Amino acid sequence: MTSWVVVDHVSKAYNGKKAVDDLSFHIDRGEIFALLGPNGAGKSTLIRMMTGLIQPDAGQIRMNGERVLPFKKEVKRYFSFLPETMSLYPNLTAGETLHFFSRLQRISRNRCDEVLDVVGLLEVKDKKIGGFSKGMRQRLGLAVALLDKAPLLILDEPTSGLDPYWASRFKEIIRRKKREGTSVFFASHDLYEVESLADRIAILNEGKLYYLGTVDDLKSKHPTEIRIQVRFEIPQDPDGLARELGVATFRRGDWIQLICRRDDKVRILRSLEKGGRKLADLHIHETTLEEIYRAISGGTPSPEMDKL
Ligand SMILES: Nc1ncnc2c1ncn2[C@@H]1O[C@H](COP(=O)(O)OP(=O)(O)OP(=O)(O)O)[C@@H](O)[C@H]1O
Structure with missing residues (x-):
């Protein structure tokens, strides 16, 4: 071009x-x-x-x-x-x-x-x-x-x-x-x-x-995390999952929410069905431009902006 x-x-x-x-x-x-x-x-x-x-x-x-x-x-x-x-x-x-x-x-x-x-x-x-x-x-x-x-x-x-x-x-x-x-x-x-x-x-x-x-480069350079929300066929212990995968987890009713780095997503997804676990449903919330924009323009701009 x-x-x-x-x-x-x-x-x-x-x-x-x-x-x-x-x-x-x-x-x-x-x-x-x-x-x-x-x-x-x-x-x-x-x-x-x-x-x-x-x-x-x-x-x-x-x-x-x-x-x-x-x-x-x-x-x-x-x-x-x-x-x-x-x-x-x-x-x-x-x-x-x-x-x-x-x-x-x-x-x-x-x-x-x-x-x-x-x-x-x-x-x-x-x-x-x-x-x-x-x-x-x-x-x-x-x-x-x-x-x-x-x-x-x-x-x-x-x-x-x-x-x-x-x-x-x-x-x-x-x-x-x-x-x-x-x-x-x-x-x-x-x-x-x-x-x-x-x-x-x-x-x-x-x-x-x-x-x-x-926008994709901005997302990959920005350290914001993504959220993976999962529901297993047999309910799992969120704390055990957190220890096994090395990520933060939270229970949300029948669902478990995992917070991980964007570049760790594939490793986490591969591990979810290990050891006989079976997923019943899954949502991935990728960081939006709006979230990044809020993060970089909301607080004191310089330190975050410098990382871009
Ligand atoms: N004709 C003008 N005379 C004096 N200052 C001006 C003039 N036009 C713009 N400015 C100043 O220049 C700066 C940039 O203004 P500008 O209108 O280009 O911003 P913007 O990004 O388009 O804002 P917005 O999103 O509100 O439309 C502001 O500080 C504004 O006060």
């Missing part, structure tokens, strides 16, 4: 305080890349620089080898952008809104109905958007971003305001864009969505990059 976007030692300060501090990463073609971080971490500042709305104080961002700068209109053809809040005219209908943006971008009118259909708004295309719900306005914003088949989609909190059905449809839309070869860069606070969608993630904190890589 080749890099479509290169963020190269980029910094931006407001009133002497760095909002983005020496960030470097790249986005490959056809890659889904998610940006995570607590409020004020610098996500929107980074997105504003990537979309050429503001200029970095230091470093540069390149798309397809060309430098992104506020006055440089040519690079705008490389991406479509869904801002966190989109200004839409309440007196226009959904159809008129799409036609407006399609004329601006010199895109065929037929494409408007196509994208309205994708976001489930074709049936209400003649309704004024002043009467739309928050979720419908968000879907309309997504339709505007999808109008142009640009090679990169940049989305700032794309599913905020979407109900679970449309949050799930959004994921299908993004996966389809990936299959078509589009790169997708999105900021989100929805860790479940990020975990199920992103090829790679970047976690920002106070403008700095705390983690860059896959």
Whole structure:
């Protein structure tokens, strides 16, 4: 894969305080890349620089080898952008809104109905958007971003305001864009969505990059334990099991819960049916991105973050 976007030692300060501090990463073609971080971490500042709305104080961002700068209109053809809040005219209908943006971008009118259909708004295309719900306005914003088949989609909190059905449809839309070869860069606070969608993630904190890589690598590097819950055909003694396997165990009614390291999982599972024991049922609770994220952003960040 080749890099479509290169963020190269980029910094931006407001009133002497760095909002983005020496960030470097790249986005490959056809890659889904998610940006995570607590409020004020610098996500929107980074997105504003990537979309050429503001200029970095230091470093540069390149798309397809060309430098992104506020006055440089040519690079705008490389991406479509869904801002966190989109200004839409309440007196226009959904159809008129799409036609407006399609004329601006010199895109065929037929494409408007196509994208309205994708976001489930074709049936209400003649309704004024002043009467739309928050979720419908968000879907309309997504339709505007999808109008142009640009090679990169940049989305700032794309599913905020979407109900679970449309949050799930959004994921299908993004996966389809990936299959078509589009790169997708999105900021989100929805860790479940990020975990199920992103090829790679970047976690920002106070403008700095705390983690860059896959969710799986983050999980394997992070020392969080997993829980295995088992029920045997003949009830077993949890303390005996703890001594035999060298893990912590707890009784939960008919079940025994074992806490072990992720890399110890296979050894534990192989041992469970030793000595004539027979499993009746089993659940494995793997650490989620949400649990890791809480662990690294909840307490004093540095010691945990340093291990990443
Ligand atoms: N226009 C501005 N003027 C002054 N300070 C700003 C401006 N924009 C952002 N900041 C500051 O820069 C830092 C990063 O803000 P930014 O909006 O990029 O964070 P964020 O990660 O997008 O937060 P959120 O999750 O709340 O949207 C914050 O300390 C914020 O107060």
